[in-house]
Amino acid sequence: MSDQPLLRVNAVTKYYGGRIGCDEVTFSLWPGEVLAVVGESGSGKTTLLNCISTRLPPTSGTVEYRMRDGQMRDLYRMGEAERRLLMRTDWGFVHQNPADGLRMTVSAGANVGERLMAVGDRHYGKIRAAAGDWLGRVEIDVDRIDDQPRDFSGGMRQRLQIARNLVTGPRLVFMDEPTGGLDVSVQARLLDLVRSLVADLGLSAIVVTHDLAVARLLSHRMLVMKDGHVIEHGLTDRVLDDPQEPYTQLLVSSILQV
Ligand SMILES: Nc1ncnc2c1ncn2[C@@H]1O[C@H](COP(=O)(O)OP(=O)(O)OP(=O)(O)O)[C@@H](O)[C@H]1O
């Protein structure tokens, strides 16, 4: 890990009219670190993730990102074109619903390959080979390369979405409930895969989840949100083994009872 954060989130606040989405959220993310954002439904997790990833302009606050040249840049002061390029190349975004992150009626190979084309790759053979390689890495049989994701199972779609996001070698990946709609057994396999890819590639990630088991397995550090506020923040093992806030204690004990 380096001595400079990759991302610096400062007092990010989002109001929807008079309703709080998230309030004064401040934290830094370090290179190679996986941060989980947990909390019950409506606590502001998705709002925060969208504000950070520039999909939803905050009402106030700043988000700074360390570019590949080492400079910290305020994301909301960047031009639209530069921000788009960053989103296509340096970042990935894994949606809860794969249909939001994939093109369902083009082939699996094209779903992965088009991200490479977006960063300037033009050689068809190389793009196809890279797509095939990534399908393999997410455990999709390469002979499915010409099939469309609408013919895939939920777990396969989610793995394809991950391949599409990682093929360009991003430094930061955002994930919103990446295992949300899946069966428990499929979830476990996907989590294992995500965990090993993140570790192998040295990725930084912010993972939103209401599932503390997901946070435990994937993250180094976590933020606990309630009603738009971060109420507890610390190393994942510490927060889960020794929660300080009554609300976190309740969250933790309710999973232990399951
Ligand atoms: N587009 C919107 N317009 C108005 N209010 C919204 C909008 N999106 C979210 N909110 C409100 O902001 C608050 C936080 O919602 P958010 O979707 O960020 O929660 P969440 O933690 O992601 O919940 P879930 O676990 O159900 O996905 C909630 O009170 C929600 O009703």
Ligand SMILES: [Mg+2]
């Ligand atoms: Mg959400």
